[in-house]
Amino acid sequence: METQIKTQSTVEAHSEMRTKCLVYTRVMGYHRPVESFNIGKKGEHQQRTHFDEKREK
Structure with a gap:
């Protein structure tokens, strides 16, 4: 929990440097x-x- x-x-401290x-x-x-999909x-x-x-070989 403490790590989270x-x-x-x-993340909050560096939010201005993040890009979508x-x-x-x-x-x-x-x-x-x-992101343009409907909810379904x-x-x-x-x-x-x-x-x-790689895993299937």
Whole structure:
């Protein structure tokens, strides 16, 4: 718990230096930012399983 509080205070102290990170995903042949999805599509995106080629060998 104490580590979480330290991390949170560090993040808050440096919040002015942070930049927003956009996550894109491929949908129907083109790339699209996840933040533009509706609530149902965002939930579907969170439930996806990601393929890791290194682990599958």
